[in-house]
Amino acid sequence: MEILLFGIAKDIVGKSKIQFAAGEGQPTSVKELRQTLESAYPDLGRLSSMAVAVNSEYVRDELILKPGDEIAIIPPVSGG
Amino acid sequence: MEILLFGIAKDIVGKSKIQFAAGEGQPTSVKELRQTLESAYPDLGRLSSMAVAVNSEYVRDELILKPGDEIAIIPPVSGG
Amino acid sequence: MNKTIIEIVDSLEVSKVYAELSDPQSGGICVFVGTVREVTQGETVVALEFETYRNMALKEMEKIALEAVEKWQLNKVVIRHAIGAKKVEDPVVVVGASAPHRDACFEACRYLIDTLKERVPIWKKEIFKNKTVWVSAHP
Amino acid sequence: MNKTIIEIVDSLEVSKVYAELSDPQSGGICVFVGTVREVTQGETVVALEFETYRNMALKEMEKIALEAVEKWQLNKVVIRHAIGAKKVEDPVVVVGASAPHRDACFEACRYLIDTLKERVPIWKKEIFKNKTVWVSAHP
Numbered sequence: 001m002e003i004l005l006f007g008i009a010k011d012i013v014g015k016s017k018i019q020f021a022a023g024e025g026q027p028t029s030v031k032e033l034r035q036t037l038e039s040a041y042p043d044l045g046r047l048s049s050m051a052v053a054v055n056s057e058y059v060r061d062e063l064i065l066k067p068g069d070e071i072a073i074i075p076p077v078s079g080g
Numbered sequence: 081m082e083i084l085l086f087g088i089a090k091d092i093v094g095k096s097k098i099q100f101a102a103g104e105g106q107p108t109s110v111k112e113l114r115q116t117l118e119s120a121y122p123d124l125g126r127l128s129s130m131a132v133a134v135n136s137e138y139v140r141d142e143l144i145l146k147p148g149d150e151i152a153i154i155p156p157v158s159g160g
Numbered sequence: 161m162n163k164t165i166i167e168i169v170d171s172l173e174v175s176k177v178y179a180e181l182s183d184p185q186s187g188g189i190c191v192f193v194g195t196v197r198e199v200t201q202g203e204t205v206v207a208l209e210f211e212t213y214r215n216m217a218l219k220e221m222e223k224i225a226l227e228a229v230e231k232w233q234l235n236k237v238v239i240r241h242a243i244g245a246k247k248v249e250d251p252v253v254v255v256g257a258s259a260p261h262r263d264a265c266f267e268a269c270r271y272l273i274d275t276l277k278e279r280v281p282i283w284k285k286e287i288f289k290n291k292t293v294w295v296s297a298h299p
Numbered sequence: 300m301n302k303t304i305i306e307i308v309d310s311l312e313v314s315k316v317y318a319e320l321s322d323p324q325s326g327g328i329c330v331f332v333g334t335v336r337e338v339t340q341g342e343t344v345v346a347l348e349f350e351t352y353r354n355m356a357l358k359e360m361e362k363i364a365l366e367a368v369e370k371w372q373l374n375k376v377v378i379r380h381a382i383g384a385k386k387v388e389d390p391v392v393v394v395g396a397s398a399p400h401r402d403a404c405f406e407a408c409r410y411l412i413d414t415l416k417e418r419v420p421i422w423k424k425e426i427f428k429n430k431t432v433w434v435s436a437h438p
Contacts, residue, residue, distance in 0.1 A: 004352065006350060006351075006352050006420065006422060007350060007422030007424075007433055007436070008422070008433040008436040011433070046437065047436055047437065048435060048436060048437055048438045053352070053355055053420070056352075056354050056355035056358050057355075057358070058418075072352055072355065072420075074352070074420050075422065075433070075436055076433075076435040076436050077416070077417070077418065077419060077420055077421060077422060077435075078416075078421070078422055078423040078433070078434035078435045078436075079349070079351075079356075079380060079392065079415055079416060079419050079420075079421030079422070079423065080333050080380075080391070080392050080412055080415055080416040080421075084213065086211060086212075086213050086281065086283060087211060087283030087285075087294055087297070088283070088294040088297040091294070126298065127297055127298065128296060128297060128298055128299045133213070133216055133281070136213075136215050136216035136219050137216075137219070138279075152213055152216065152281075154213070154281050155283065155294070155297055156294075156296040156297050157277070157278070157279065157280060157281055157282060157283060157296075158277075158282070158283055158284040158294070158295035158296045158297075159210070159212075159217075159241055159253065159276055159277060159280050159281075159282030159283070159284065160194045160241075160252070160253050160273055160276055160277040160282075174317045175314035175315070175317055175318075176314070178313045178314055178332060178390075179314075182334065182388055183388070184336070184337040184387050184388050185336065185337060185338070186334055186336060187333060187334060187335075187336035188331065188332070188333055188334070189331070189332040189333075189334060190329070190330070190331050190332075190408075191329070191330045191331075191332075192327065192328070192329050192330075192401065192404075192405070193317060193327070193328040193329075193330075194326060194327055194328075194401070195321065195325055195326060195327070195328060196326075197323070197324065197325060197326035197399060198323040198324060199324070248323050249321055249322070249323050251317075260336060262331065262333070262412060265331075266331070266405070266408075266409055269329075269405075270405055273401060
């Protein structure tokens with residue numbers, strides 16, 4: 001499982017992707033993914049907001065992650 | 081005294097200027113000017129509105145006309 | 161430096177307005193372009209014809225521009241109107257405002273076109289297949 | 300015919316937007332251009348740097364454009380955003396809407412830029428003399 005990172009999330013984590021090996025410890029839902037990331041990188045929890053996108057769509061915490069999903073962390077957007 | 085006409089006012093009167101000879105019958109105020117024109121050309125009274133400008137500014141009926149003023153009849157504007 | 165560009169022209173070149181409104185102190189530029197629409201109230205327009213009382217129109221346009229500059233603290237304003245014969249899709253008027261933030265430039269741009277339509281002595285004649293109409297002339 | 304033009308580009312050419320929005324059924328075109336402002340919250344900006352999650356950003360921009368087309372019965376919509384390094388006065392985003400009447404194109408244009416700023420995954424880093432800041436990242 002691969003998580004894409006952008007903007008300040010990329011700076012906090014220090015790279016543009018996080019890999020989770022299959023099996024134990026791999027988050028099964030968006031909610032778990034958030035918890036896993038925020039405990040590994042506490043500065044993510046200090047952002048104004050942090051959304052998650054799966055397959056290029058904003059998703060809710062209840063969503064179950066499937067193999068092959070394109071998952072991305074969306075820190076506060078600031079286009080325009 | 082010369083009155084400039086535009087748009088539909090020019091079409092109603094049939095020319096782009098009206099001349100009043102100095103002396104009797106020449107209107108002395110904007111109000112008199114309106115009355116003179118509307119009795120000579122009743123279709124002017126059927127417009128949605130008819131403003132008068134003196135020296136390129138909208139003016140009120142009370143204004144007294146002076147020799148040398150540039151006077152214009154402003155039918156409903158429709159720019160844009 | 162002059163903040164306003166006011167013009168009455170025979171033919172409107174719209175695309176240059178962005179360069180005219182660009183400003184290092186502006187974060188937002190809003191532009192409105194009025195164009196000739198093919199159908200009005202169900203009838204097909206062949207052409208439009210605009211005429212103006214030029215001195216007074218320029219004076220009113222300048223007043224409107226300065227009112228907007230003052231009210232919204234604009235950096236730049238453009239008001240440019242075309243006169244003469246126009247055909248479908250031709251641009252007829254372009255108004256634009258540039259300001260530090262977008263609220264101001266949107267509100268100002270709206271004010272410019274609304275007030276121009278109320279006050280500036282320009283007259284539009286719609287030419288249909290079988291008649292011509294001076295717009296707004298009658299109740 | 301496709302009513303929407305959605306793009307993410309390295310360099311924004313603003314002036315062509317008018318031709319893209321022109322339409323015989325439109326009487327009004329409203330365009331907003333966001334540009335880099337020299338001073339933000341009292342500090343002088345040296346440059347901005349934009350990055351995006353491109354696939355998702357294009358998808359969100361298309362959704363926003365289609366929402367606006369449906370809500371205001373627009374004839375044409377353009378949403379075009381630049382990414383990469385931008386300096387003061389550079390255009391960063393252009394949004395525009397073309398509609399039969401001006402109310403619709405003004406409201407739609409405002410919706411396009413406001414909603415883009417809320418939803419589209421594009422991030423702006425402000426580069427000052429002594430620091431860099433990801434805009435809106437922190438409360």
